[in-house]
Amino acid sequence: MSFPLATGSYSRARSIADRLGAAAETLRMSYGERTGMSPDKLKQVFSDAMRWQLGRILEDQVGSAAPSSDHATTNSLHAVAWEFLASNGPDARWTPDDHERLVELGWSPDKAMSVAQFLFDNQNGSHVSRKQIDTYLQAFGIADTHDNVARIKRTVFEARAAACREATKRLPLDNREEIARWVEEATIDNTPFAFEQIEPQRASTKSEPMVEAASAPMPTPTAPPEHELPQQAVPAATKKLLLDACEECVVAYEQAGAWSAESIKQTRTALMLFDYACGEKAFIEDLVQDHVTSFVTLCRKLPNRWGRTTEEQAGGIAASLRRAETMPVGDVGISQQTINKHLTWISAVLKHAAGEEGATNGHRPARQLLFDRARAGLGKKAARERKRDRDKRANWNKQEVAHLLSAPIWSGAAGIDERLSAGNFLVHDAWYWMTLMLPLYGGRSAELAGLPLSDVHEEHDIPYFLIDYTEDRALKNVQSIRKLPFHPELVRLGFLDYVAQLRAAGCTMLFPELDSPKAGSFASTFYKTVFRKWRDWAFPQGTSWRHRVGGAWKDKDTHSFRGFATSMLKGKVTDSVRCDLFGHEGETETERTYDEEADLSVKLDALRLLSPVTEHILPTFPVTIRPPERLRHGTPRGRRR
Known part of the structure; x- marks a missing residue:
């Protein structure tokens, strides 16, 4: 196409x-x-x-x-x-997570x-x-x-x-049972024997072979069968550097559209670590089983969040190992799950380098490398220890959301860059709307933050957003494509005027200030410039759920609003409507295959159930978008307001 x-x-x-x-x-x-x-x-x-x-x-x-x-x-x-x-x-x-799922199943x-x-x-x-x-x-x-x-x-x-x-x-x-059944059937089979079935054909053409033989040309001498020819020694293949094989594999999978940018990044990281464990600039043909052991040992000596400091980025893996020597024991060692993902990428590269089975131009170790023991902790025991998805993230509760929504953002702030300090300034932008849309929709921040104005349909009888793939923002899956009606709370607070002012200003994005050319996604820009500051204002010491995971602090985040909204609607709307609102695939085959997307009016009725979350916010200021020089990402130097 x-x-x-x-x-x-x-x-x-x-x-x-x-x-x-x-x-x-x-x-x-x-x-x-x-x-x-x-x-x-x-x-x-x-x-x-x-x-x-x-x-x-x-x-x-x-x-x-x-x-x-x-x-x-x-x-x-x-x-x-x-x-x-x-x-x-x-x-x-197919992703490494899918691979790990099968391995965990045995x-x-x-x-x-x-x-x-x-x-x-x-x-x-x-x-x-x-x-x-x-x-x-x-x-x-x-x-x-x-x-x-x-x-x-x-x-x-x-x-x-x-x-x-x-x-x-x-x-x-058992093949013998099959043969026994054939014996029983053969004893009662009256079909003519094979030679009897072809005898009439021979009789009807008895004289033809002589005629054909007389007029047929002499057969052309043919070369002896291949297996009779003397075997020639296959020249030894040129050795292949492990990292060169990695790049060739990446190119092949990238051209086929099989690997995302994140998968490619993970592959290069895994092969860089493996090459370091093998002594650097290692050839595939020289790899031995001990190199797999060395790789696992290296992973367990690195900081579990390695490569983050300036010194590590300049000094490479060796600098990370030196840093690990000064860290607490709990902050050292890559998790087994991450090691297993690395092994998956390493296996993929080695398999690609080997080529087809029996190919003479492939590159492979003298003896096949085994990764079973390196994948320690897999199997039934690990499956029992795995947490459910709902336990890996904590949802915001009503009290926490109420506290977050008491910020000066909606009642008057000190300035455009001081939204969490009280004052008489108010502007309508991502700070104002996105922070309301998260609890009101329970949507993925990437979907909402990256909305183009072309997917905002305020002229419809029921105004709606079209959540769809764009050049600038991907979606999690095809189920994410859906229509979301404007929430009544957004309309009450002047969202229609906001959209009209953006169009008049020539903007193409719903939140132009989140369109950062250097950021990986709209969601990451929103997280760094808005959400993290907002959460720190409400919970300076973190929420009660805040804890360390692998040397890093983990706390409730934007995704926690998703669980909050889902829980608020559970038992009040049908599961199929909830799936349509949140972009989930149906839980049953019938829902996935036969159910059509709910009407906008049905979705609107469901969203009204979330209105109490923001009904305390009053439209005390006229709708005002950012000044023209701030309708893009970044802060002009030397200017604060």
Whole structure:
């Protein structure tokens, strides 16, 4: 799609295509056309896809001499891969967390990596061909819409996973039992013998071979079979530096769109550490098992937050090791979870460097490196010790939110750069609105802070924000694409006037002061310039939940508002509406597949339940946006107001 859309970015092309598809579907709906898909039609797709896939697998199993255990392993690997795509969508990328999840469930690291390799090898093509999709659309009378095609793909993935599981069930546990059944059937089989079946054919063409032999040209001499030729010695491959192999792997995965910028950063970090543990400038062919042990030892000697100081950035890993010698024991040692992620990236690079199995131009250690022992703490024990996601973060409670919302930001501050000191100054910007939107929406700060004005639709009967992918801001997943109505509290405090003034000033972003060219994201800019100062004002010593994790202090953050809003609505609105508001995928297959996005009016009624959180704030000042010179990120030098 990137070529006709005149963009070299695959992600940008997908984003444009998704938005065009959404617009087309909206147009169909406005003309009263039904574009949905009934459960019966989806069931037909599932049945057709499963029967076809199961037939292919059973044919392969019968025609292969491999033992049943090998077929069962292959089926299991493919089933996990198809289930991953069914749950996360055809464009989903396998991450180290997915790898660790399989290992914790008892999979070996190599088998878990095989799932990742299968997904990587197939991601450049289409997992489900357009011909297959068109067949289902035509045969079952399904409208050709973006959502319907996406559901068909996920259903096909589910069907393929089910076929793999069913094929394993049909594997014979004992080949002798299968032979015994064949014996019983053979004794009552009256079919003519094979030579009897072809005898009539021989009789009808008895004289033809002589004629053909007389007129046939002499056979051309052929070269002896390959296995009869003398074997030539394969020249030794040139050694490959470990860090060079890392860069080649990064380029390959980056071009395929398989790794994000964060994944690439983690890969380079892991390989830099591994190379240091191997003595630096190590060649892949020279790696031995002791190097894996040295790597784990190095990780346990480093500060758990290493590379942060100026000295470390200048002096490298050696400087970090020197710093660790002066630190408390509790602040030293990278966590086992992080070590395991590093090992995942190292394994990926080594596997890429080795190439195809048996390839003579690959680069690999003389003996395969084993990482099982390095992954200490995995398995059932670690699975029991893992915290639930809800325990890893703490939500803000009502009292804490009330205290945060008592800041001078809304009643009058000392100046544009002194928003937490009382005064008679008030301006409407990210300080004013974003801090209200967090508890009122429970939205991800990245979604709200990076909203372009083109996705703000104040002219609609029910004004709303369109949360969608943009060139400047990605989303967590496809479920994050949704519409959010303007909260009544925002409208009460003058949000419509705020948007109008921004448009008149020629702004393109809802919060232009958060658009920092040097920052990694809008969310990080908001966190550093607004949220952290706001939280420190309300809780100078931190909240009661503040604690140290791996040498760093952890406290309630912007994401804690998400849990706050979710808890406020739980039991008061349906789960499907909550999922639509917060950009969550449905908890059941029915919710994920059949439920349509809730109407704006339904969402608006749900959001009204959060109004008491901010109803004490009064619109005592007229709506005023930032002065023109401050409608961008940064503070002009020598000027404070």
